[in-house]
Amino acid sequence: MKCFVGLDVSSTKLDVCIMLSDTTTPFTASLPNDLVGAQEIKKQILELNDTYSFERIVIGMEATSLYSFHPAMFFHEDSDLKALMVEVMVEQPNKIKKYREAFEESKNDTIDAFYIADYFRAERFSPAFLKEEKYLALQHLTRTRLQLIEQLTRTKQHFIENIYYKCNTLSTEIKNESLTTSLWSSTIISLMTEDYTLDELATFPLNDLADFIQKLGRGRFKAPEKLAKAIQSAVRGSYRLPKLQQDSINVILGLLAREIRNLEKLIKDIDKAIEDMVEVIPEYQCLTSVPGVGKVYAAGIIAEIGQIDRFKDHPQVAKYAGLNWKQNQSGNTNSQNTELVKRGNRYLRYYLVEAANSVRRHDSEYQTFYKKKYHEVPKHQHKRAIVLTARKLVRLVDALLRNRQLYAPPRRLMEDR
Template identity: 65%
Template sequence: MFFKEDLELNQLNLMVSVEQPNKIKKYRDIFEENKNDQIDAFYIADYFRIQRQVNSIIKEEEYLALQHLTRTRYQLIKQLVRTKQHFIENIYYKCNTLSKELKAEGGSVLSATLVTLMTEDYTMDQLAELSLEEFANLIQKLGKYRFKNPEGIAKAISKAIRSSYRLGKVHQDSVDIVLGVLAKEIRSLEKLIKDLDKAIDDLVVVLPEYQCLTSIPGIGPVYATGILAEIGPINRFSDESKLAKYAGLYWRQNQSGNSEYENTPMAKRGNRYLRYYLVEATNSVRRYEPEYHAYYKKKYAETPKHKHKRAIVLTARKFTRLVDTLLRNHQLYMPPRSVIDK
């Protein structure tokens, strides 16, 4: 984008092209030459002289800005998941049966109330000494009176405290410090993600394609903005097969003579962020759309192993065609006529 908008380069009437570095490297490796900056520059130029590259349309500023936000959000979500996993691991040291007892009551150790209980100035012994009514009232107060069954939660926590082993004071203090640090990190990450969501919402309103994707049942703001940010203007791709290849959702033919191999692994090249959003969005859409649910079940039954992984990526390949059609025609999603008739 910077090269495309450079005033001095524009005066030379140059064309800006984006190419994968590994393709140029493979072309460079064909020739047994020394490696230095001058020779490398020659073969980069030589690669473009043979015109094997595709002169793609550069993304507009709005798409690049959206991509910056969505990729940062993606990384923060991964960091939040890791932090929560670490928090659960340390909860086990403090009260090793808590997760099991809460699960039976439909609760979670990651709820804001439980995080506060485990990290504020409450020892396990103090909580165990509370009566059921006092404990339930404390839980309701911390949960801002949103619990439907605070007595059940209080009973589950009390049971977990009684049945859990106790650590020594020194070890317990270290666990409490770690839990406090992790709780602060969880709250901080959740706030940062909310800030990013607001920034994404403010930016995405200028992109008309956003409504096209959110019209698909099962596609919400996260998947729609993620897909849009990675694809950019749909006219960068001549057809849906190029879009699928860009996402890495394609399978190379493996044929020699009269033999054609049926076991062809997915390429997994291209844009891993777009592939992630397409696959996750497909997994959501198949729960709402009978057409995609039926296709998924068909592919699921075709093989004895890797059933879900194979079925979901094949369904994602089908979903890519839908995304391409809606974006290219600037239209909202309409379910198949057979579904409407029902």
């Protein structure tokens, strides 16, 4: 006899259905999502095991991020349940949803718990082992870092939108001068949020404005005169706002500039915390041995993968990250125009793509591969090429972590050097 425990988890409730392999349900209940509720479920499992002596016990639930974390870890770490070799599985919600919809149109928490238990009873799921504490601790940092990066991106976009109100030709003039300065660089932010009006910037002598820009940029600009010229051309060619509207834009730009600086500082702080914590996981050295992969990217990859033995091979890792493509085949026709799947671990996908983008700048093999994929299509060249490069990197990451070895460039590349 086997036992399958289905848990429908919410912020306050644990709806539970204990189902045996003969589909009988000796226990169903709605319990609080706290220590008391989890202990009651444990008690029921142990009592039923005394009666039936189960050959297998599976506790399954949907991945509901924050809400499923505590119950999953409680059942996974409990010493009495460990003695019974209890398996704790966390499955993708969309898979269980499709399974339930095949049998039942109605939806409520009790029905959901029943079909979660029945889904695991059918044993069509892939094992999803919970990670060790060190990976989870690192994951809190690396995921928060990505959230800060996304917040910074949104803030920069809002800053650019409001810069357009104030000086609508600025981005065009910077591009015309072939400058690499971005609109959210600290120098541009300072110029657009200082006490100078556009008319005052327009009347600055060019050399004085170039000196002022170099001072703001702490001497980092190679051609401050070109940037000064682009800014003055933009200022003179842009529309002027009424004073009241100009004042409101200035307030917004000042607030957004402050938020950009604060977020950039927070990201630096969390990068330092990640670099310190990743050192408790020795395998990070396997990934940082790859040119272009620093501690932060290595930490983001390791935190999401956890124990590499969870995965059978590198295609499974790629699928978990969402770096795989839909198959479109019918009869003898196999479509070559396929889309990237829209599922997968977005955090792992982000760190793999960012790492690949860095590696291709440092490693000639990856650079060649990227360029080849870049020139294969006329549209979305960088996006396609970098995703394919990330997929290539997955194979390397899998091999290094699985074999616990450092990266060694192919012999032919070493000979080229």
